[in-house]
């Protein structure tokens with residue numbers, strides 16, 4: 408038999424949960440009902456975000472990611488980005504609570520705080536955050552993050568047609584790096600050291616970063632179309648999370664000023680600090696060392712990057 412709308416969504420149970428810990432015993436005000444509902448809304452979105460991030464992570468975690476899988480990975484992240492954009496607006500509903508009216512029930516929270524949101528920590532850990540202010544953030548042992556699998560994937564980028572572990576790959580990669588750094592030096596002699604620092608790292612990092620520079624530089628090559636889309640989506644994903652954190656901090660500043668948080672942190676200062684942290688550090692950093700197309704080293708083995716029919 409087909410379920411009713413309410414049965415399918417389990418609304419009876421869901422709509423009983425906006426009472427605060429004491430259940431029906433304490434009558435909550437309309438303001439507190441609003442406060443609880445907004446939080447629960449966020450937690451429901453978090454649940455979906457976690458599930459989407461896991462899908463992306465799983466797609467990218469295989470040893471060989473087929474080109475046809477990349478649009479799917481991007482699709483899951485696009486959904487997360489839209490959710491974060493929506494959630495950034497959702498603070499406005501919270502802001503209809505007057506600071507003075509919040510004080511009427513703030514004591515009820517005790518030490519409860521978004522700080523303790525398990526789903527928030529799971530999102531961070533899935534993204535790949537490893538610390539915040541020396542405090543964070545248990546990364547689940549043996550669970551790979553989006554950051555981990557992105558690093559592995561970038562390391563396998565074919566560079567000038569040369570694939571990881573193929574014969575002579577190391578020389579080819581070194582040659583590309585030398586050519587790139589020389590080209591960079593020509594137009595940006597003053598900041599060339601930044602590019603040198605970025606690319607002349609230890610061996611594993613070197614190939615990964617060279618792969619990233621390669622994808623960002625030769626964007627017009629057909630085979631790199633989805634990889635570069637994937638990278639810009641990862642950036643947009645992190646950007647949307649940072650903007651969401653920022654708008655939370657501004658809402659909090661408006662609500663409680665410089666008071667300390669119920670979770671015991673310094674409050675707004677702590678929240679602003681979390682907006683400075685980046686998971687995909689290299690994806691942001693590479694932007695400082697890009698060079699314009701006409702100054703790039705010539706592409707080798709161009710055919711390798713054409714679309715190939717069956």
Ligand code: HEM
Pocket residue numbers: 445446449450501509520521522523524527655659662663667668669670671672673674675677678681
């Ligand atoms: C009146 C509304 C709110 C105020 C005044 C407020 C205040 C704060 C403060 C001061 C912190 C820092 C930790 C602490 O010391 O407690 C914090 C953290 C947090 N809040 Fe809120 N918050 C509000 C609403 C919300 C809502 C609706 C959510 C949605 C779930 C939320 C999610 C979080 C999360 C996830 C953290 C942890 C951030 C991190 O550690 O990176 N907050 N909040």
